[in-house]
Amino acid sequence: MKSPLALFRRRPRVSVIRLEGVIGAAGRLGGPSLTDARLAPLIEAAFRKGKPKAVALSINSPGGSAAQSSLIAARIRRLADELKIPVHAFVEDVAASGGYWLATAADRIHLDPNSLVGSIGVIYAGFGFPELLARHGIERRVHTAGVDKSMLDPFRPERQEDVDRLMALQRQIHGNFIDQVKERRGARLADRDLFTGEIWVGEGGIEVGLADEIGHLAPTMRRLYGDDLRFSMIAPRRPLFRRLGVPGVADAVGEAIGTAEAASHWARFGLAAP
Structure with a gap:
């Protein structure tokens, strides 16, 4: 027979923060x-409310802004x-690029057998249209104070000095990313170039040291912290009109832009945006 005092015993709690989506600019104009x-x-x-036994990060992100990932x-x-x-x-579907940077904040990283991890690098992608303008007799007029202000302008021929400058910036950010992974994963990393x-x-990420084990959130946390564990989901409060089921104009526009931007990030890993 259980003691009556057990009814008043505080059950251990784990805070769960959901980190889903593209990191950074995808939230313009009210989108997520x-x-x-x-x-x-x-x-x-998540850390201060109710003295949690642990904090769990539920991650599903293809990356995004390096600065926001770091912050x-x-x-x-x-x-x-x-x-x-x-x-x-x-990790759910993916923790890649900036999404993996978020995962390195954890003491241990758990995967589904089908989770994608890695993509420790920096990417820039764009288009060039100088021939299109010339073909249609359109003159590009740009006036800058500072010769580098219009670096990588898509409406003029690509300049090698712009490419060199971009690569130098990318190498700095890549180096910061590598330092973060090495600091957080340490001796767990395989002795090979992972960057x-x-x-x-899944298991491939564990073999190279980017993750620790296969395991899903609820059963893993209960195994580590007790079967009577409570989970506290930490999520942002939606705007009033959203809660009433009536999206505002800014919400609708923001979501449309965010969806288009997010699709390209997720597509790099063969995934559709959630």
Whole structure:
């Protein structure tokens, strides 16, 4: 027979932060986004509300802004270290590029057998239209104060000095990404070049040290912290009109733009945006 006092015993709790979508600019004009400013109060609540036993990151992201990835991951680590709370990352479809940067904020990274991880690199993609303009007799007029202000202008022929400058910037960001992975994963990393932009699936990511084990959120957390564990989902509050089922104009426009931008990020991994 259970003691009557058991009814008043506080059950252990795990805070769950869902990190889904493209990181950074996809949230323009009210659409969904993963940015440090938007996530800051949620991350604070996850660590400070109710003295959680652990924090779980539920990640499904193809990447995005390197700066926002760094800011979000750093915020998670600061709170984890300050409050001595373990952090676990659980990857769904993908944690690649900036999405993997977020995963490195965790002490342990858990995968589904079909999860994609990696893509530790930096990418720039664009288009060039100078011949199209010339063909239609359109004159491009650009006036800048500073010779580099119109770097990589898509309406003029590509300049090698612009490409060299871009590559130098990319090497700096790539180096910061590599430092983050090495600092967080340490001796768990395989003795090979993992920073070429390659991706791995499930067990392959574990074999090279980018993740720790196959495991889903609820059963893994209960195995580690007890069968009577409670899960507290930390999510942003939707705008009033959204809660009433009536999207505003800014919401609708923002979502349309965000969907188009997100589709290209997810498509790089053969996935459709959720």
